[in-house]
Amino acid sequence: MQAIDAVAQILKTEGVENLFCFPANTLIDACAKVGIRPIMARTERTLINMADGFSRISNGDRLGVACVQSGPGSENAFGGLAQAFSDSVPILMLPGGVARRSHGIPTHFEAVPNYGGITKWVAQVNFPDRIPAMMRRAFSLLRTGHPAPVMLEIPTDVASEDIDDGFNYKPPEKIKPAGNPSDITASVKALLAAESPILHAGQGVLYADGTDELIEFAELVGVPVMTTMAGKSVFPENHPLSLGASGHTGTGMVKHFLGKADLVFGLGCSLSQSVMSTPIPDGKVLIHNSIDELDINKDYAADYAIIGDAKIVLGQLIDEAKKQLGGDGRDSDAVAEEVKTVKEQWLAEWMPKLTSDETPINPYRVVWDLNQAVDRTQTIVTHDSGNPRDQTLPFYEAITPHGYIGWGKSTQLGYGLGLIMGAKMAAPEKLAVNIMGDAAFGMAGMDFETAARERIPILTIMFNNSALGGYEKHMPVATERFRTKFLSGDYAKVAEGLGGYSEKVENPADIIPAIQRAQKETEAGKPALLEIITREETDFSLGI
Structure with a gap:
């Protein structure tokens, strides 16, 4: 079979349902042959945005896959992939590329040297027999660690060459790391010792499908929860301990409780400093959980750090909190009443506009x-x-x-x-x-x-x-x-x-x-x- 048909078969094996695309790319027809529906947008940026939304709602379990043509397609798609990279979204991008004999010749656009700054991994498929291994690595990276786009550029001559019909491909499993037990113990001890702590939940809790664990942990320790802009919806905003979300703008509850907090526990978040992130004031004890070690001590100095999948880490935190509390949860009635009061005051201020x-x-x-x-x-x-x-x-x-x-x-x-x-x-x-x-x-x-x-x-x-x-x-x-x-x-x-x-x-x-x-x-x-x-x-x- 042709190499491009092997790519389509691997996508089918991986459970890919749709190909977000703009022609011309031979992968479009190859995918259609195996029952993968092509979704064609009007612009390359939009099709990347569509793949982004598909991956997000699926927690990365069902991945958005996109393809564009060599040259102008890759050039036009850059903005979409840059946005996905900045927001930590796993997308598989499979652009066409110029034939290998034309590489390095101006003015041909080549994805590998140009997309390195906005992908987790970008590579060129330079031989057909490398397709199974490179696709396996691509899906492994998409499923493991910090979520981000992955790109494999497929040159037009490679796409049309033959590959053994009996090639071997097995989908890689998602790897979910747990937190270091000693880090868990120390973090819970610090949290329980704080007088006015706050939980700061990010998008990583969403990707980990950790909402139930976040609710249980918050209720167990009696601590209110704010979310980042990207983490909004991970904690129900009608919950008595919910402070709502905050970025450049945010709720009055976040402003009140973040300001008075003596400890901030970041869960599944990067704690990045940007104009669209609410800054953490100085003088707080900071506990930081992320799946990516590059986030730790990046913009804020962490007093305690836990590297691991947010859902698994939250499960560990729940067990440790029960152990340190003697099995009984803390009474959160006073905190919930304060949240309610601040929320009512904030909404009353805004009700004339609302x-x-x-x-x-x-x-x-x-x-x-x-x-x-x-x-x-x-x-x-x-x-x-x-x-x-x-x-x-x-x-x-x-x-x-x-x-x-x-x-x-x-x-x-x-x-x-x-x-x-x-x-x-x-x-x-x-x-x-x-x-x-x-x-x-x-x-x-x-x-x-x-x-x-x-x-x-x-x-x-x-x-x-x-x-x-x-x-x-x-x-x-x-x-x-x-x-x-x-x-x-x-x-x-x-x-x-x-x-x-x-x-x-x-x-x-x-x-x-x-x-x-x-x-x-x-x-x-x-x-x-x-x-x-x-x-x-x-x-x-x-x-x-």
């Missing part, structure tokens, strides 16, 4: 009404870059794992559209909602046609304030003299023209009925877009 009847519509009213309009146990929501992220993250209440996809260590406009399409494919039974601004639609909106054509019934809620919100701070002269920050467009008409259902919403009282009508359209198999005419909102619930 329930505003003003027009143009306040974007906070849209987020608040979305909470009321949908069954949050059966819904996945994601934001987009910019103001929609900052307005949605604190106030949309996620109550089930992956009920919200938080992202943003890189902040590419338009990323959320492909992300939610991939998420819908991974969980077709769920209502899948992305909230984006008009600027983000300009970056990725043509791929709404992909949702219609490929029968991926998502719901897009678009905040149209006809502006790049807040950008006058970065370009005041250009905005004043040339209106550079302002935008225009009738996006409901665009969505209709691309094959979807659409409505324009201008009255706050119409938000919930419009969401419910749009949801019925998605249940009938049609993507929907609600263009909501909003005001430019300048107030934010900042995470610091």
